[in-house]
Amino acid sequence: MNEIKCQCGNTIKEGSYPSSTSAYYLTESNEDRYADAIAMPVEECVESAKAGSLDNWFSTNKGNGYPEDLSKDTFAYDIIGNSQQVNMNRVYECENCGSLHFLKGDTLLSYSSTKGYNKLFSGDET
Numbered sequence: 001m002n003e004i005k006c007q008c009g010n011t012i013k014e015g016s017y018p019s020s021t022s023a024y025y026l027t028e029s030n031e032d033r034y035a036d037a038i039a040m041p042v043e044e045c046v047e048s049a050k051a052g053s054l055d056n057w058f059s060t061n062k063g064n065g066y067p068e069d070l071s072k073d074t075f076a077y078d079i080i081g082n083s084q085q086v087n088m089n090r091v092y093e094c095e096n097c098g099s100l101h102f103l104k105g106d107t108l109l110s111y112s113s114t115k116g117y118n119k120l121f122s123g124d125e126t
Contacts, residue, residue, distance in 0.1 A: 007110060
């Protein structure tokens, strides 16, 4: 769990999902790599299903570390989630002052807001 210390003194804690104070962002330079990381296994899965060997593909690709009773839909979400973690970075919005904090690797870049907290990641489109 990340904790971001804002310049206003507030601590932004990441922990609940979905978060109203953080989001993933995808740079244009990573779009193809992100899409390929999802599309390639999906294409292999579809081809295996057409060939009647989906169970074999699933068993081979889920690898070690997954429970035996793992469902195929849960595995599909893992493919997407893994691609997010590898190809996207996080951005956080301070609930106190609205500053944005971009986390890229171990580097934190912070930008002050002139309009306060805007609830950019709350899911409320209004």
